[in-house]
Amino acid sequence: MRPSELRNMTIEELREKERELRKELFNLRFQKATGEIQNPMRIKAVRKDIARILTIITEKERQKAAEQQK
Numbered sequence: 001m002r003p004s005e006l007r008n009m010t011i012e013e014l015r016e017k018e019r020e021l022r023k024e025l026f027n028l029r030f031q032k033a034t035g036e037i038q039n040p041m042r043i044k045a046v047r048k049d050i051a052r053i054l055t056i057i058t059e060k061e062r063q064k065a066a067e068q069q070k
Contacts, residue, residue: 001049006056014060018053021046 006014025046031037 001052003052003056006053011057011060014053014057018050018057021050021053025050 001017006017009017025043028037028043028046032040032043037043
């Protein structure tokens with residue numbers, strides 16, 4: 001997922017996307033443990049997407065807090 005797409009989402013939408021990705025990551029790890037995983041590189045991609053989302057959420061929250069202080 002591209003950062004530009006994520007920046008256009010609201011904080012609530014980002015949190016929902018994070019929940020979906022965490023569920024996917026759990027399922028991928030489960031598949032890896034049972035030897036059924038189709039694409040093991042997907043685990044790395046999902047982890048990076050989660051980190052990207054968390055970074056953008058933090059940026060948005062800090063921006064919101066800075067606007068409230070003014």
